[in-house]
Amino acid sequence: MQYFVVMIDYGRRGREAIVDPEITRREVVSRVSSGEYQNISFIHEIAEDSVEDVTEAILAEAALPEIRSEDIDLQASHLDHARDLRKHERT
Secondary structure (H helix, E strand, C coil): CEEEEEEEECHHHCEEEEECCCCCHHHHHHHHHHCCCCCEEEEEEEECCEEEECHHHHHHHCCCCCCCHHHCCHHHHHHHHHHHHHHHHCC
């Protein structure tokens, strides 16, 4: 049996592993290309008794640029900063 594990990172809200034995490599690439899968931590291919990290290969197939980990959660960082500013204004 062969399947893929796609780990999505939601920042402060946690992570989600998407595991569906019905999804093929082509479907994973399609979902990455369409933007359905975003903020990907890793993609592992499970086949029989082995696990292979295929993140870079699938992102290359999907023609998505590499995003630095510092840039992933900019919105949450911006909201945290705005909250801190509001908190300090009250004093």
